[in-house]
Amino acid sequence: MSSPGIVLDQELLTAAVEAAGFMPADEGRALAEAALAAPDGPILEVGSYLGKSTLYLAAAARARGGKVVTVDHHRGSEEHQVGWEYHDPGLVDPHLGKIDTLPGFRRAIAAAGAEDVVVAVVARAEEFAALWAAPLAFLFLDGSHTDESAQRDLASWTPHLAAGGVLAIHDVFPDPADGGQAPYRIYRKALESGDYVELTGCGSLRLLRRSPAS
Known part of the structure:
Protein backbone atom coordinates (compact mmCIF):
# COMPACT_ATOMS: atom_id res chain seq x y z
CA MET A 1 0.00 0.00 0.00
CA SER A 2 1.28 3.47 -0.83
CA SER A 3 2.83 5.41 2.03
CA PRO A 4 1.08 8.49 3.41
CA GLY A 5 2.05 11.59 1.48
CA ILE A 6 2.65 9.77 -1.82
CA VAL A 7 0.76 11.54 -4.59
CA LEU A 8 0.03 10.80 -8.23
CA ASP A 9 2.63 11.79 -10.80
CA GLN A 10 1.19 15.06 -12.08
CA GLU A 11 2.89 15.03 -15.48
CA LEU A 12 1.45 11.62 -16.31
CA LEU A 13 -1.92 12.61 -14.90
CA THR A 14 -2.00 15.62 -17.23
CA ALA A 15 -0.93 13.45 -20.17
CA ALA A 16 -3.75 11.03 -19.38
CA VAL A 17 -6.35 13.80 -19.38
CA GLU A 18 -5.10 15.04 -22.76
CA ALA A 19 -4.74 11.60 -24.39
CA ALA A 20 -7.25 10.23 -26.90
CA GLY A 21 -9.80 7.83 -25.47
CA PHE A 22 -13.17 7.51 -23.81
CA MET A 23 -12.54 7.72 -20.06
CA PRO A 24 -13.92 10.87 -18.38
CA ALA A 25 -11.36 12.78 -16.34
CA ASP A 26 -13.14 12.25 -13.01
CA GLU A 27 -13.32 8.49 -13.56
CA GLY A 28 -9.70 8.41 -14.69
CA ARG A 29 -8.51 10.20 -11.60
CA ALA A 30 -10.59 7.89 -9.40
CA LEU A 31 -8.97 4.93 -11.15
CA ALA A 32 -5.49 6.37 -10.54
CA GLU A 33 -6.21 7.15 -6.89
CA ALA A 34 -7.53 3.64 -6.31
CA ALA A 35 -4.41 2.13 -7.88
CA LEU A 36 -2.22 4.42 -5.78
CA ALA A 37 -3.94 3.26 -2.58
CA ALA A 38 -3.89 -0.46 -3.47
CA PRO A 39 -1.70 -2.91 -1.55
CA ASP A 40 1.86 -3.52 -2.68
CA GLY A 41 2.12 -5.57 -5.83
CA PRO A 42 1.56 -5.43 -9.59
CA ILE A 43 -1.03 -3.27 -11.32
CA LEU A 44 -2.55 -4.91 -14.40
CA GLU A 45 -4.93 -3.55 -17.03
CA VAL A 46 -7.00 -5.62 -19.44
CA GLY A 47 -7.81 -3.50 -22.51
CA SER A 48 -5.63 -0.46 -23.22
CA TYR A 49 -6.90 0.82 -26.61
CA LEU A 50 -4.84 4.00 -27.26
CA GLY A 51 -3.40 4.26 -23.77
CA LYS A 52 -5.55 6.84 -21.99
CA SER A 53 -6.46 4.65 -19.01
CA THR A 54 -2.94 3.19 -19.07
CA LEU A 55 -1.53 6.67 -18.42
CA TYR A 56 -3.84 7.16 -15.45
CA LEU A 57 -2.54 3.90 -14.02
CA ALA A 58 1.02 4.90 -14.90
CA ALA A 59 0.59 8.06 -12.81
CA ALA A 60 -0.08 5.77 -9.84
CA ALA A 61 2.60 3.24 -10.74
CA ARG A 62 5.35 5.84 -10.96
CA ALA A 63 4.33 7.34 -7.62
CA ARG A 64 4.42 3.84 -6.09
CA GLY A 65 7.81 3.11 -7.60
CA GLY A 66 6.35 0.27 -9.66
CA LYS A 67 4.97 -0.52 -13.09
CA VAL A 68 1.65 -1.11 -14.81
CA VAL A 69 1.28 -4.15 -17.04
CA THR A 70 -1.28 -3.81 -19.80
CA VAL A 71 -2.56 -6.55 -22.08
CA ASP A 72 -4.46 -5.97 -25.32
CA HIS A 73 -4.47 -7.72 -28.71
CA HIS A 74 -4.83 -4.24 -30.29
CA ARG A 75 -7.25 -5.43 -32.98
CA GLY A 76 -10.07 -3.44 -31.39
CA SER A 77 -13.23 -4.48 -29.64
CA GLU A 78 -16.45 -5.27 -31.48
CA GLU A 79 -17.60 -1.66 -31.26
CA HIS A 80 -14.43 -0.53 -33.08
CA GLN A 81 -14.99 -2.64 -36.17
CA VAL A 82 -16.36 -1.40 -39.51
CA GLY A 83 -20.02 -0.43 -39.26
CA TRP A 84 -20.01 -0.08 -35.48
CA GLU A 85 -20.49 3.08 -33.44
CA TYR A 86 -16.88 3.67 -32.41
CA HIS A 87 -15.16 2.69 -35.63
CA ASP A 88 -12.25 4.97 -36.55
CA PRO A 89 -11.01 4.46 -40.15
CA GLY A 90 -7.71 6.04 -39.17
CA LEU A 91 -6.94 3.03 -36.98
CA VAL A 92 -7.17 0.51 -39.82
CA ASP A 93 -3.87 -0.98 -40.99
CA PRO A 94 -3.98 -0.37 -44.79
CA HIS A 95 -1.85 -3.43 -45.47
CA LEU A 96 -3.98 -5.86 -43.48
CA GLY A 97 -7.36 -4.14 -43.52
CA LYS A 98 -7.62 -4.71 -39.76
CA ILE A 99 -7.82 -2.41 -36.76
CA ASP A 100 -4.40 -1.85 -35.19
CA THR A 101 -4.33 0.39 -32.12
CA LEU A 102 -0.78 -0.55 -31.12
CA PRO A 103 1.01 2.28 -33.01
CA GLY A 104 -1.27 4.89 -31.45
CA PHE A 105 -0.86 3.31 -28.03
CA ARG A 106 2.92 3.33 -28.32
CA ARG A 107 2.96 6.96 -29.45
CA ALA A 108 0.81 8.01 -26.49
CA ILE A 109 2.98 6.20 -23.95
CA ALA A 110 6.22 7.51 -25.49
CA ALA A 111 4.95 11.09 -25.81
CA ALA A 112 3.98 11.05 -22.13
CA GLY A 113 7.41 9.76 -21.11
CA ALA A 114 5.84 6.68 -19.55
CA GLU A 115 7.81 3.91 -21.28
CA ASP A 116 9.76 3.29 -18.07
CA VAL A 117 6.63 2.36 -16.09
CA VAL A 118 4.39 0.72 -18.73
CA VAL A 119 4.94 -2.91 -19.69
CA ALA A 120 2.79 -3.57 -22.77
CA VAL A 121 1.83 -7.13 -23.70
CA VAL A 122 0.28 -7.75 -27.12
CA ALA A 123 -1.88 -10.82 -26.61
CA ARG A 124 -5.38 -12.01 -25.92
CA ALA A 125 -6.07 -11.42 -22.25
CA GLU A 126 -7.13 -14.97 -21.45
CA GLU A 127 -4.02 -16.42 -23.10
CA PHE A 128 -1.73 -14.14 -21.11
CA ALA A 129 -3.65 -14.92 -17.91
CA ALA A 130 -2.73 -18.58 -18.32
CA LEU A 131 0.96 -17.57 -18.18
CA TRP A 132 0.68 -15.09 -15.31
CA ALA A 133 1.74 -16.22 -11.83
CA ALA A 134 2.21 -13.20 -9.51
CA PRO A 135 -0.61 -12.11 -7.17
CA LEU A 136 -2.08 -8.82 -8.38
CA ALA A 137 -2.61 -5.80 -6.15
CA PHE A 138 -4.85 -4.03 -8.65
CA LEU A 139 -6.78 -5.41 -11.62
CA PHE A 140 -8.58 -3.15 -14.11
CA LEU A 141 -11.02 -4.80 -16.51
CA ASP A 142 -11.85 -2.64 -19.53
CA GLY A 143 -11.61 -4.99 -22.50
CA SER A 144 -14.20 -6.00 -25.07
CA HIS A 145 -17.74 -5.41 -23.83
CA THR A 146 -19.53 -8.47 -25.18
CA ASP A 147 -20.88 -10.84 -22.53
CA GLU A 148 -18.62 -13.64 -23.69
CA SER A 149 -15.40 -11.66 -23.53
CA ALA A 150 -16.27 -9.78 -20.32
CA GLN A 151 -17.11 -13.03 -18.53
CA ARG A 152 -13.91 -14.57 -19.88
CA ASP A 153 -11.81 -11.67 -18.58
CA LEU A 154 -13.42 -11.96 -15.14
CA ALA A 155 -12.92 -15.73 -15.00
CA SER A 156 -9.34 -15.72 -16.25
CA TRP A 157 -7.94 -12.79 -14.27
CA THR A 158 -9.71 -12.54 -10.90
CA PRO A 159 -8.08 -15.78 -9.62
CA HIS A 160 -4.80 -13.83 -9.80
CA LEU A 161 -6.07 -11.00 -7.57
CA ALA A 162 -4.53 -11.13 -4.11
CA ALA A 163 -6.60 -11.02 -0.93
CA GLY A 164 -7.08 -7.33 -0.18
CA GLY A 165 -6.41 -6.45 -3.82
CA VAL A 166 -8.69 -4.15 -5.78
CA LEU A 167 -10.81 -5.06 -8.80
CA ALA A 168 -11.83 -2.11 -11.00
CA ILE A 169 -14.44 -2.47 -13.74
CA HIS A 170 -15.21 0.29 -16.24
CA ASP A 171 -18.41 1.13 -18.17
CA VAL A 172 -20.75 -0.28 -15.55
CA PHE A 173 -24.23 0.97 -16.42
CA PRO A 174 -27.17 -0.40 -14.41
CA ASP A 175 -29.60 1.20 -16.91
CA PRO A 176 -29.35 -0.35 -20.42
CA ALA A 177 -30.28 3.05 -21.86
CA ASP A 178 -26.91 4.38 -20.68
CA GLY A 179 -24.67 1.68 -22.15
CA GLU A 192 -22.73 -11.40 -5.51
CA SER A 193 -19.96 -13.99 -5.16
CA GLY A 194 -19.36 -12.75 -1.63
CA ASP A 195 -15.65 -12.45 -2.33
CA TYR A 196 -15.61 -8.66 -2.53
CA VAL A 197 -16.68 -5.56 -0.67
CA GLU A 198 -17.55 -2.48 -2.67
CA LEU A 199 -15.47 0.68 -2.41
CA THR A 200 -16.48 4.17 -3.49
CA GLY A 201 -16.39 4.37 -7.29
CA CYS A 202 -17.01 7.21 -9.71
CA GLY A 203 -19.48 7.39 -12.59
CA SER A 204 -19.31 4.12 -14.51
CA LEU A 205 -16.17 3.00 -12.66
CA ARG A 206 -16.79 0.39 -9.95
CA LEU A 207 -14.19 -0.58 -7.35
CA LEU A 208 -14.27 -3.81 -5.33
CA ARG A 209 -11.80 -5.02 -2.71
CA ARG A 210 -11.18 -8.74 -2.47
CA SER A 211 -11.97 -10.02 0.99
CA PRO A 212 -9.03 -11.45 2.95
CA ALA A 213 -10.84 -14.77 3.39
CA SER A 214 -11.82 -15.26 -0.26
Missing part, protein backbone atom coordinates in the same frame (compact mmCIF):
# COMPACT_ATOMS: atom_id res chain seq x y z
CA GLY A 180 -23.97 -1.99 -22.73
CA GLN A 181 -24.71 -4.44 -19.95
CA ALA A 182 -21.75 -6.85 -20.08
CA PRO A 183 -19.55 -4.88 -17.63
CA TYR A 184 -22.55 -4.43 -15.33
CA ARG A 185 -23.17 -8.16 -15.32
CA ILE A 186 -19.59 -9.06 -14.39
CA TYR A 187 -19.66 -6.38 -11.68
CA ARG A 188 -22.82 -7.95 -10.24
CA LYS A 189 -21.34 -11.43 -10.54
CA ALA A 190 -18.22 -10.41 -8.63
CA LEU A 191 -20.20 -8.60 -5.95
